Amino acid sequence: MNKNWIYQTNIYEVNVRQYTQEGTIEAFSKHLPRLLEMGVQTLWFMPLTPISAIERKGSMGSYYACSDYQAISPEFGTAEAFRELVEKAHQMGFRIIIDWVANHTGWDHTWTKTHPEWYKKEESGRFKRASGMDDIIELDYNRSDMRSAMIEAMKFWVDQFDIDGFRCDLAFWVELNFWKQAKAALDQVKPLFWLAEADALEHASYLEVFDAAYSWKWMHQTADYYQDKIQLSELVSLLDQYKSGRGLKAWFTSNHDENSWNGTEYEKYEIIAKALMAFSCTWPGIPLIYSGQELPLLKRLKFFDKDPIEWTDTPHLHHFYKTLLQLQATHPALNARVGVEMISNSSFDKVISYIRKHENREVLMIINFSRQHLHVDLYADYLQGEFINVFTQEIFNLSSQKQFQIEPGGFWALVK
Secondary structure (H helix, E strand, C coil): CCCHHHHHCCEEEECHHHHCCCCCHHHHHCCHHHHHHHCCCEEEECCCCCECCCCCCCCCCCCCCECCCCCCCCCCCCHHHHHHHHHHHHHHCCEEEEEECCCEECCCCHHHHHCHHHECECCCCCECEECCEEEEEEECCCCHHHHHHHHHHHHHHHHHHCCCEEEECCHHHCCHHHHHHHHHHHCCCCCCEEEEEEECCCCHHHHHCCCEEECHHHHHHHHHHHCCCCCHHHHHHHHHHHHHCCCEEEECCCCHHHHHHHCCHHHHHHHHHHHHHHHHHHCCCEEEEECCCCCCCCCCCCCCCCCCCCCCCCCCCHHHHHHHHHHHHHCHHHCCCCCCEECCECCCCCEEEEEEEECCEEEEEEEECCCCCEEEEECCCCCCCEEEECCCCCEEECCCCCEEEECCCCEEEEEC
16 A cells, blocks of 8 residues: 555545534534535544543533543544444545644543653642643653553554544654654554644654645745735745745645634635635645635634534535645646746736646646736746636637736636
8 A cells, every 4th residue: 555645635624523513423424425526535533532621621622632542532422433434434535634642631631540650740740731731731752651652542543443644733842753653663554644733844854754744834924925014925935945845735724723713714814815725725735624614614613612613505615625626636737746837927926826737737827815906917938728717617728818817816727
């Protein structure tokens, strides 16, 4: 079994608690056909483990305050329900990855009773809070026996449920040498996909182990750009930095943290939110989508309390995501290993234009990152032949036409 699938996958983050009124694995599974039809390739489940009761936040607590690494929270269902979901998802063609919280546990994790020596301590002898957060306590990675137990716990999910990889929470809070140890051990069981919650620039060394890491800096700076704090040229320069680094980059406009704490994508990006997602699906790397973005999701979901997504029969942006995700998953020029070439244009301070090529297959993107309606000329005589707009099916002959009218926050996705 190889891992070539990771170079043309996309990842859809599943917030089980808020996904349905029931908030269960079984209830979520009813959405699989819709997500498959939309073009989703990989499902990332936020932590499914039981949640600590001590120091619990809100009425339901944080997914990330685990009380047992080798169990499923009754809130979400049973081990059998998850096993059935993974089997069904695999039959449909999905890959499954789960969130893994290695740096810390909740206060009443089973290890606090069986192995209190596996935790860092404060001067008082009390378990050490993780970065000042009240509901979690830090593990001690100087303990080789704890490391072995952690790896065995991860192996449990591969053996018992046949998952395809891990999204590792705050991966850079854990020593890199642990991840090297864990990957070496687990890849003996099955080749896995390793996604680090770490910035691919700031924590580049983690890409020695992980297949992909986040593009947090891009996500933050695009918001700064929209708020007129920086110029588009600074975003282009940042893209050059990401291109030169190792590993795959994960591009996103929202996730559970962003949505709950910093605002929805529409609060941050307003009219260019869809343009940024079009970028995320067509720039080299892996696009990340959060639960409900296809609605679109216009509210901040509560993190520690029940706050279900209000689904409609046909999410308004279903076709938008379907068009982008199916293009990203099937077009050879959008394989993550295929490079990108920037194209000069007449609105360089507002528009990013680029092309990706594989043999005679080409995808051309022209994205308006401004609030203005623009007339854009492409400065590329070598662009020749007929291209089709994947959203409208309109045909353009670039041999004779290199001028485009683009609405505020609009974009052209053209396939040769």
